[in-house]
Amino acid sequence: MAGAEETGRxxxxxxxxxxxxxxxxxxIAGQQRADGAIPWSTGQHLDPWDHxxxxxxxxxxxxxRRAAAAYDWLAEHQNPDGSWYAGYADGDPTRPSDLGRESNFCAYPAVGVLHHYLATGDDAFRRRLWPTVRAAVDFVLRLQRDGGQLGWRQEADGRAVPDALLTGSASGYQALRCALALAELAGEAQPDWEIAAGRLGHAVRRHPELFLDKSRYSMDWYYPVLAGAVRGQAASERLDRHWAEFVVPGLGVRCVRENPWVxxxxxxxxxxxxxxxxxxxEAVEILRAIGRLRTADGRYWTGYVYPDDAFWPVEQTTWTAGAVLLAVAALTGDPPTTAVFGGARLPRGLDRDCRDCPR
Known part of the structure; x- marks a missing residue:
């Protein structure tokens, strides 16, 4: 288990x-199955993004070691087309709970694989997982639409859903940049990925009309910034524009604009x-505000309905705890985390619009 020497960072x-x-x-480690799978918590489902x-x-x-086992689980249970199912009951690969395949779920392993490699310098791991990442990206890009956005899902019957989600496409943009970094390390040029990343970043920055209107959800507000598609003054202006709609002082961030739920x-x-x-x-203030979600043994409730002084849903999830650790790691300067979320040195693809794109 992690000790004070590691967590002192x-x-x-x-x-x-x-x-x-x-x-x-x-x-989080205690929720991981022996085969490496990390469900939301023991008995709940696993989806590839939160894993x-x-x-x-x-x-x-x-x-x-535990992180590597999680990525090896992905490699072992990848579908022949490069995808993963959208859900697995209790993380059991033989019990998919949702046979659809979501583009951002399948893209995100590239971020994690690069993060793990930067954390460990493990070349054998990088080489072992590279074919997994390559196949996953190829699947994701088969769902890219003419405007550059990512169709959000392929149904169980193979039908591609044409609708695109801004949050999912932004996450896919971060993942494509990480995949391009892994391609460079592998010595395998991927010019099609470079074009795709440029088109995707442009769509996220400049073409809101390409995406379903999910503006009531806070993720659509901040995710283009989090994923690195929008930076500089444009990023701060975007965050300021809807701050009052989603941030509840002293409590945290609403998931949905109109609901009193952080x-x-x-x-x-x-x-x-x-x-x-x-x-x-401001980042530290937000993290301090959600201290009320923390349990005495280190878990985090998913959310808090503040008029009722009630935690809801009645669950603690590995991905909530994981997001907190990643945010703290960035703020304390952890190099792998700052690399994949700061993005300063990640390839950006062939951008069509470089006025406010990441550099």
Whole structure:
């Protein structure tokens, strides 16, 4: 298990002590199955995106063996077309609970694989997982639409859903940049990926009309910043524009604009977005606000309905805890985490619009 030496890097006054970081990492590790799968919690389902988020959190706490096992689970259970199913009951690969395949779920392992490699320098791991990443990206790009956006899902019957989600496409943009970094390390040029990343970033930055209107959800507000598609002044302006709609002072971030419900995952992700554009003080304030979601043994409730003074839903999830650890890792300067979420040195593809694109 992670010890004080590893989690000492995750000390953030008013947010986490080394012992608290160790407890949270230990709880995530305790939910991991023997085969490497990390469900939301024991008995709940696994989806590939949240599985990766939890694995990345384990790496921030020095749990590299466990993180590697999580990525090996993905490699072992990848579908022949490069995808993963959208859900697995209790993380059991023989019991898919949703036979659809979602583009951002299948793209995100590239972020985690690069993060793990940067955390460990393990070339054997990178070489072993590269074919998995390559196949997954090829699947994702088969869902890319003419405007550059990613169709969000392929149904169980093979039908591609043409509709695109801004949050999912933004996440896919971050993943494509990480995949391009892995391609460079593998010595395999991927010019089609470079074009696809450029088109996708342009769509996220400039063409909201290409996406379903999910603006009532806070993720659509901050995710283009978190994923690195929008940076600089444009990023701060975007965050300021809807701040009052989603941020509840002293409590955290609403998941949905009109609902009196703050959630740990969205709050930690906003903290990451704020950090990525140099607004560390506000990021720390957001993380301190969600301290009420923390249990004594290091778990995090998914959300809090503040008029009722009630935690809801009645669950603690590995991805919520993982998002908190990743946000703290970025704020405390963990190099792998700052690399994949800061994005300064990630390839950006062939951008069509470079006025405010990441550099």
């Amino acid at each position: 995750l000390v953030l006054p008013g947010v986490l002590t080394a012992a608290q970081a160790e407890a949270t990492a230990g709880w 990766v988020e939890a694995a990345m959190a384990l790496d921030t706490a020095g749990e590299h 959630t740990g995952g969205e709050s930690a992700e906003l903290a990451l977005a704020l950090w990525s554009v140099g607004r560390e003080r």
